[in-house]
Amino acid sequence: SRFPTEQHFSSWMGLAPSTRISGGKPLPGHVPKVFNRAAQALKQAASSARTDKSFIGASHRARLARMDTACAIKATAHQLARLIYAMLTKGQPYVAQDMDEYEAKSRDRQLRALQRKATKLGVRLVAA
Structure with missing residues (x-):
């Protein structure tokens, strides 16, 4: 208090x-x-x-x-x-x-950042 x-x-x-x-x-x-x-x-x-x-x-x-x-x-x-x-x-x-949750969130955040950069450069990303 x-x-x-x-x-x-x-x-x-x-x-x-x-x-x-x-x-x-x-x-x-x-x-x-x-x-x-x-x-x-x-x-x-x-x-x-x-x-x-x-x-x-x-x-x-x-x-x-x-x-x-x-x-x-x-x-x-x-x-x-x-x-x-x-x-x-x-x-x-x-x-x-859980570390798996943290790593999954980190991976998703990195993928979204790559998508933003790709669209800014006029490139289209395709998931493999």
């Missing part, structure tokens, strides 16, 4: 993304440093998720493909913080997503 939303909880932990952005670039200035032991533990858990064969590990590896390591670790720790907040406030156990 101390934190009204998961955004407040993530901000208190120092895991929320910066909002000082203009035109897609971070604004200059001092970013307040937050030292939270729970956040440090979540960052360690996130960095070890790289080799994990779970949904969180797969999403962390996908983040590593598109951003640098420090940002990916912080984003995965933020994801873990949101999961923890949801479990504590709703009183429900964590239900792990």
Whole structure:
């Protein structure tokens, strides 16, 4: 009850993304440093998720493909913080997503992206 939303909880932990952005670039200035032991533990858990064969590990590896390591670790720790907040406030156990479902969704997303690119280039794709 101390934190009204998961955004407040993530901000208190120092895991929320910066909002000082203009035109897609971070604004200059001092970013307040937050030292939270729970956040440090979540960052360690996130960095070890790289080799994990779970949904969180797969999403962390996908983040590593598109951003640098420090940002990916912080984003995965933020994801873990949101999961923890949801479990504590709703009183429900964590239900792990199936890796087959995640890979199927990822494959479908990649196929849709290829279709969009092909139509943009004027090429027609045929399924084999």
